[in-house]
Amino acid sequence: MSLEQSPGPPVTSADVARLAGVSRATVSFVLNATPSARISEATKAKVRAAAEELGYVPHAAAASLRSGRTDLVVLPASVSAMGRLFSDWVDELETALGDRGYTVVLHGDRSAAPVTAARAWARLRPAAVVSMGDARMTAEAVQVLLQAGTKAVVTVASAPVEGAFTLIGDQADVGVAAIEHLVGRGRTRIGVVMPAERGLAAFSEPRLAGARRVAAEHGAEITPLPMRYSDEAAAALATLCRELGLDAVFGYNDEYAALLSAALADRGVAVPGQIAVVGADDLLLARVVRPRLTSVRYHLPGADLLADAVDRLVRDGAAAPLPAIWFEAVPRQSS
C-alpha cells in the first residue's frame, strides 16, 4: 500500500460505481446488502472489489440524511465525573449496542442548562440518547430530543420523566442504605460528606436527604460535612470529625470515604473503633484500602437488557419497563 502524503478528493460511491461499471444504486444495494434487491454474485464481487481498491468508506451522514434512519446513540457523560463502576458499565453498554448495529458515541458536554445540552445532542439527530447518571434530563430536554426525531430517550431518575423511558433509581436510597447500615451497628452521631466539586451536588443532595430521613426515624443525628477531594481537605475534616464527637461518617462515595478514612487513621482515630466509615459505588478501591471499606453497592440492570430496550424503543416506539435500580450496603472492615 502506497502512502501518499496528500490524498486526492474523497472517494464517493459514484467512483466505486464507475470503476465497477454499474450504477450508484447497485453499489448501494450491494454494500448495504439490501434484501429487496437481487444482484448477481458476479456484480456483487465486482462492486466489492472496486470499493476495496479505492478504499471507499461510506459517508454516514449522507446515508442517514437520505434514508431518514440513523444508527447513532448518544451517551451524555462526562468521563471524569464517572466512577469506575459506571465506566465499566458504560463500556458494556457500548458493546451491547454495538452488537445491535448502533454507533455509540459519548458526548461529554459542559453546558449547564438541560435544554442547551439537549439541543447539542439533537443537532446530531441520534436514534437514541441514553443518559445515565446525568441528572439533567428534564421534561423540556426530552421534548427537544423527541421533536428532533430521537426515537429513544432513556434516563435515570427517581420518578418517571414524561416522554422518556425512565430507569427508576433514587440517589436518596444510597443515603438510606448507608445510614440504615450504620444505625444498625449502633451509631447515632453521623457525618455525611458533601463534595465541594462542581457537578456532584445532583448526587450528594438527594443522598443527604435520604440520610436525614432514615436518621430521623431512628433518632440519629446527621451532620453535613463539606469536603474537597484533596489530601489536605481530608486531613482538616478528620480533625473536625473528632472534635464533633462523631461516631460514624458516610463518605459520599468510596473515593471520598477512603481519603477520609486514611486521614482519620493518620490522626490516630481508630476506624471503625471510634469512627465507622461507609462509602458508595463499591469500587475495587474499597477492597484495596485497609481497613477494607464498607460500601453501598448499585444494582444496575444488565447492559444487554438495556440495549434491548433501546433497540425496541427505536424500532417499535415502546419497550417493557426495566427493574428499578436498587442499593445495598456491603459490610466490610470499616464499620
Add this chain to the structure above:
Amino acid sequence: MSLEQSPGPPVTSADVARLAGVSRATVSFVLNATPSARISEATKAKVRAAAEELGYVPHAAAASLRSGRTDLVVLPASVSAMGRLFSDWVDELETALGDRGYTVVLHGDRSAAPVTAARAWARLRPAAVVSMGDARMTAEAVQVLLQAGTKAVVTVASAPVEGAFTLIGDQADVGVAAIEHLVGRGRTRIGVVMPAERGLAAFSEPRLAGARRVAAEHGAEITPLPMRYSDEAAAALATLCRELGLDAVFGYNDEYAALLSAALADRGVAVPGQIAVVGADDLLLARVVRPRLTSVRYHLPGADLLADAVDRLVRDGAAAPLPAIWFEAVPRQSS
C-alpha cells in the same frame, strides 16, 4: 410549555423561513451569522423569534454535507481502559476543543484491527481524530482517515507516524523511570506486574521492555508477574513475590500496585521494608493508600496547547510540534 407525547414532523429551516416570511437562505444567514451577508436587524429578529417558537434545531449532518466542513472531533477511547489521569485530561481537552467550536465525541470502539477501527471513525467524516493512549493508529489507519478528508490526525507514539501529527511519548520510559528509581534505592530483584486484562498489553509490554533495558544496565534482575485485577489474584501474587525473594515490584499502574501492596501487607510483608512498590499514573489513589504509593507521573502537554494544534491542523493543514511526553518517579512511602 405544553408537552405533547407524539411530536409532529421534524422542524426544518424551511418551516422557520415560512413562519418568518423569508427565504431559507436568509434563515441560514441569520442563524449562522454569515459575515458576508448583510441582514437588517428587523429581519434577524423575526427569524430568531420564529426559530425559537418552533424549537428549531439545525441538522448538523445536512449542514456539513452541503458545506463540506465539519466540526466533529473523534476521540477514540475506551472509557474503562482509561486511568483517572487520562480521563481528567480528556475532559480538559474536550472543554478546550469545545471552546474552539468543535463538537467532541468519544468513540469507544472494540474492533481489533486498526484499519477497521479507522474506517468506523472515517464514516463520521470528522474534522479531526485525536488518539491518546490508543496504540492502534498505524500508518494505514492514518491513510484511511486522510483519504476520508480528516484534516487532523493526532496520535501518541514513540516515533513519528507517517501522515499524522505525532505526540512523542514512549511507554517504555515509564518502565525506565520506575526501575531507575528502584535501582537507585538499592533494589536488584524486581518484579514487573503484567495485567491480564485485555487491551492493556499495548502499554504493559513496552513498559516491561523499558524496565529490562535499565535493569540490564545496572545488573538488576527483572521478573514479569502476570496478574488479574482482583483481590484474589493480588493475594496469590503477594505470596509468590515472597517466595521468589523479590525486593521490589513495579506494579504497572497505581491501581494494580495499590492492590498488590495491600495484599503484601496482609501477608505480613513489610512495604517498603522487605519489598518496595512503585505504581504509575500518579492518581490520587497513590495518596489515599498507606503507605503512600511512589508513582511514575506523566507530563502531558496542556490540553489548550493540543487543542490549538488541532485547530491549526484543521484550518491550515499544519501545526508546530508539541513537546514530548516525559515521565518522572514521585517518591513516597512505599519505596
Add this chain to the structure above:
DNA sequence: ATGAAAGCGCTAACAT
C-alpha cells in the same frame, strides 16, 4: 438586503 436555484453523497421508488 433578500431570493432562486443548484448541489453535497447517498438511498429508494419506479422504470426498464
Add this chain to the structure above:
DNA sequence: ATGTTAGCGCTTTCAT
C-alpha cells in the same frame, strides 16, 4: 437484474 431519478436539509453563489 440493474439503471434512472428524485429528493433528504442545508449552504452558497448568483441574481435581483
